[in-house]
Amino acid sequence: xxxxxxxxxxxxxxxxxxxxxxxxxxxxxxxxxxxxxxxxxxxxxxxxxxxxxxxxxxxxxxxxxxxxxxxxxxxxxxxxxxxxxxxxxxxxxxxxxxxxxxxxxxxxxxxxxxxxxxxxxxxxxxxxxxxxxxxxxxxxxxxxxxxxxxxxxxxxxxxxxxxxxxxxxxxxxxxxxxxxxxxxxxxxxxxxxxxxxxxxxxxxxxxxxxxxxxxxxxxxxxxxxxxxxxxxxxxxxxxxxxxxxxxxxxxxxxxxxxxxxxxxx
Amino acid sequence: xxxxxxxxxxxxxxxxxxxxxxxxxxxxxxxxxxxxxxxxxxxxxxxxxxxxxxxxxxxxxxxxxxxxxxxxxxxxxxxxxxxxxxxxxxxxxxxxxxxxxxxxxxxxxxxxxxxxxxxxxxxxxxxxxxxxxxxxxxxxxxxxxxxxxxxxxxxxxxxxxxxxxxxxxxxxxxxxxxxxxxxxxxxxxxxxxxxxxxxxxxxxxxxxxxxxxxxxxxxxxxxxxxxxxxxxx
Numbered sequence: 001x002x003x004x005x006x007x008x009x010x011x012x013x014x015x016x017x018x019x020x021x022x023x024x025x026x027x028x029x030x031x032x033x034x035x036x037x038x039x040x041x042x043x044x045x046x047x048x049x050x051x052x053x054x055x056x057x058x059x060x061x062x063x064x065x066x067x068x069x070x071x072x073x074x075x076x077x078x079x080x081x082x083x084x085x086x087x088x089x090x091x092x093x094x095x096x097x098x099x100x101x102x103x104x105x106x107x108x109x110x111x112x113x114x115x116x117x118x119x120x121x122x123x124x125x126x127x128x129x130x131x132x133x134x135x136x137x138x139x140x141x142x143x144x145x146x147x148x149x150x151x152x153x154x155x156x157x158x159x160x161x162x163x164x165x166x167x168x169x170x171x172x173x174x175x176x177x178x179x180x181x182x183x184x185x186x187x188x189x190x191x192x193x194x195x196x197x198x199x200x201x202x203x204x205x206x207x208x209x210x211x212x213x214x215x216x217x218x219x220x221x222x223x224x225x226x227x228x229x230x231x232x233x234x235x236x237x238x239x240x241x242x243x244x245x246x247x248x249x250x251x252x253x254x255x256x257x258x259x260x261x262x263x264x265x
Numbered sequence: 266x267x268x269x270x271x272x273x274x275x276x277x278x279x280x281x282x283x284x285x286x287x288x289x290x291x292x293x294x295x296x297x298x299x300x301x302x303x304x305x306x307x308x309x310x311x312x313x314x315x316x317x318x319x320x321x322x323x324x325x326x327x328x329x330x331x332x333x334x335x336x337x338x339x340x341x342x343x344x345x346x347x348x349x350x351x352x353x354x355x356x357x358x359x360x361x362x363x364x365x366x367x368x369x370x371x372x373x374x375x376x377x378x379x380x381x382x383x384x385x386x387x388x389x390x391x392x393x394x395x396x397x398x399x400x401x402x403x404x405x406x407x408x409x410x411x412x413x414x415x416x417x418x419x420x421x422x423x424x425x426x427x428x429x430x431x432x433x434x435x436x437x438x439x440x441x442x443x444x445x446x447x448x449x450x451x452x453x454x455x456x457x458x459x460x461x462x463x464x465x466x467x468x469x470x471x472x473x474x475x476x477x478x479x480x481x482x483x484x485x486x487x488x489x490x491x492x493x494x495x496x497x498x
Contacts, residue, residue: 001346002371003371006345016352019349104352107351107352110348111348114319114320114348
């Protein structure tokens with residue numbers, strides 16, 4: 001610990017760059033003579049996540065499966081993370097760097113808040129995440145793609161907001177919903193039919209679960225519900241009061257209701 | 266006028282210490298008191314935006330008196346230290362003892378090496394977590410302008426009139442006070458600096474707590490409304 005030396009700003013990632021470069025994440029993937037070594041590497045991948053706006057905020061949800069090629073890498077991985085008291089990040093893509101990005105995002109937001117004495121605006125948080133994704137570009141070019149969804153409650157504008165990103169760090173705000181991952185397309189088709197403006201919380205949770213089930217139905221990489229092992233999707237709601245995770249028992253109940261409704265058809 | 270060729274080390278250190286004490290003595294005090302559910306940190310601070318108390322990490326808080334720019338710099342260094350440590354190891358590896366020691370080294374170093382010593386006195390407080398074996402106990406460390414470090418149980422006072430505040434707490438502190446009683450005790454102690462009169466208005470109090478029952482980050486700053494509900498006007 002030294003006084004008046006080193007990095008003086010309020011960003012944690014920049015602090016790591018300058019003071020502990022060895023700890024820096026998103027270093028480019030190894031290559032040999034310009035040939036990436038990762039392309040052939042088999043690493044776990046996260047599959048389907050989604051974020052949607054509801055009347056009082058946002059819902060972010062994800063299935064629990066991670067795959068490694070055609071194999072199951074993990075049945076109960078977590079892909080949705082609270083990055084602070086009012087924002088959530090859902091990850092898809094190479095699980096290792098994606099989880100690392102969620103972890104460092106959380107530290108980044110907390111670090112800024114502690115140093116500056118006040119939290120970043122929601123837009124500022126989304127912007128920071130897009131810079132991190134851009135920094136990951138060299139690794140992404142070699143196969144370690146990370147494409148998250150970021151969502152949260154904007155305390156200034158008093159609405160929920162959802163952003164999607166592309167691999168170059170492009171950041172696009174969505175007015176309704178966004179999905180990503182291998183089953184993202186199916187989840188999006190499902191949400192397209194069920195989403196409407198000013199959804200109440202309960203209805204929002206229901207269509208989020210339904211979209212994940214639809215994705216799992218069509219996409220082999222998406223986990224859906226594992227009744228035997230008792231593994232249910234993670235569904236988080238973020239509103240003015242903060243973040244709640246819908247308990248697994250409640251998700252199980254909603255799942256039974258959805259199945260019953262389908263059986264009746 | 267010519268400069269003297271030789272100043273004895275004793276004289277040099279004494280001069281520096283006196284200089285630092287003077288700077289610190291001009292400022293107001295801070296009391297840190299353990300209560301039933303955690304640790305209370307309370308400062309007399311007329312400014313609502315320039316805080317003397319801050320969050321370092323999940324279970325660790327910082328309080329500083331003296332020159333604002335200097336202790337605020339120390340606070341930021343502490344946050345950086347803790348966040349890097351927690352990121353590279355685990356969140357439970359960030360402990361007050363190591364942080365207080367690092368502060369002690371840095372402040373002591375500045376005292377001996379630099380012409381002007383830091384005019385600060387700080388407290389590093391850590392609330393225990395009963396769910397983690399070996400982390401159950403609270404810890405309060407005080408680091409002075411010359412880097413000397415002491416640990417405290419129950420309560421700790423830093424700043425200008427520390428002695429008379431300490432006497433008050435010595436006489437009235439009891440273990441496991443409820444938060445409301447503890448806040449009143451802290452306020453009475455702070456009032457000792459002005460002989461009890463005038464009473465410190467609520468808007469001039471900066472009050473933060475490390476609340477053991479909270480999940481994750483235990484640090485919380487109490488708003489003026491909350492203070493009004495607990496303290497007498």
